[in-house]
Amino acid sequence: MIVPVEKVMQLPEFAGQNEKVIAAKLNAVELSIRSYTNNNFQNRYVRFHAVSLGNRLLGTSDFLKVGDTVQISQSQVNDGLYTITEIGSDFIRVDGELYKYHDNLVTKVEYPADVKSGVVDLLKWEIKNRQKVGIKSESLSRHSVTYFDQDVNNQVMGYPVALLGFLRPYMKARF
Numbered sequence: 720m721i722v723p724v725e726k727v728m729q730l731p732e733f734a735g736q737n738e739k740v741i742a743a744k745l746n747a748v749e750l751s752i753r754s755y756t757n758n759n760f761q762n763r764y765v766r767f768h769a770v771s772l773g774n775r776l777l778g779t780s781d782f783l784k785v786g787d788t789v790q791i792s793q794s795q796v797n798d799g800l801y802t803i804t805e806i807g808s809d810f811i812r813v814d815g816e817l818y819k820y821h822d823n824l825v826t827k828v829e830y831p832a833d834v835k836s837g838v839v840d841l842l843k844w845e846i847k848n849r850q851k852v853g854i855k856s857e858s859l860s861r862h863s864v865t866y867f868d869q870d871v872n873n874q875v876m877g878y879p880v881a882l883l884g885f886l887r888p889y890m891k892a893r894f
Contacts, residue, residue: 720788720802721749722835732843744845748838749800751876755883757891760834761790765827771797771817775810776825783811787827794823837885844882 724742727733733741753759769778771794783789785806791797797820801813817823830838875883 720745721752721830721838723786727839727842730839730843732846736846741842744842745838748841752834752838752886755876756886756889757893758889759790760828760830760889762827762829767825769811769823769825771820771823773819774804774814774816775812776817776823777810778825779806779809779811780825780827783827789813790826790828791817791823792826794820796820797823800828831889833885834889837882840885841878841882844878 720742722745724738724745727741727745728736728738765780765782767778767780769776771777771791776791783803783806785803787803788800789803789811790800796818799815801815801817803811804814805812811825874880
C-alpha cells in the first residue's frame with residue numbers, strides 16, 4: 720500500500736472515519752497514480768522469481784520487510800499489487816489469495832516521500848471537499864452558490880489539478 724492505513728488513521732483529519740473505507744480509497748488512489756503517471760515505481764534491484772501457493776510466495780529477499788508492497792507480474796494469473804504480511808526463512812505471505820503457479824516475477828514497489836505526502840493531501844481533500852465539488856463561490860446571505868466548470872483543464876482523476884503537481888516528475892512517456 721502506498722501509505723499504511725494506520726499512519727493515515729493517526730492524523731486528526733481522519734478521526735471517526737471508517738478504516739476500511741480509507742484503505743479502499745488508498746488502494747484506488749494508488750492505482751490511479753500508477754495509471755496516470757504510467758510509472759509502476761518498481762525497484763528492479765529487488766526482484767526474484769517464486770512459486771505461489773495460497774497466500775504465500777515460496778521465495779524471499781533480504782531487502783523486503785513486513786508492510787512492503789510487491790508487484791507480481793508475468794504470472795498470467797496472479798498479476799497485481801500485494802502487501803507483505805509475514806516473512807519466513809523461505810517464504811513471503813501476502814494480503815491476497817494467489818493461484819498456484821510455478822513462475823511469478825516478484826518486484827518490490829517503492830514510492831518517493833513526496834508521492835506519499837501528496838497521497839495524504841489527496842485523502843485530506845477527499846474528506847473535506849468531495850461533497851463540495853464544483854462550488855466556486857458561496858454566499859450565506861440570500862444563499863448564492865456558483866459552480867465552476869469541471870473539465871480537463873481544472874481536474875484530473877476527480878481531483879483539482881493544483882493537488883496533482885507532485886506527480887509531474889514521475890510521469891513516464893506512453894508509447
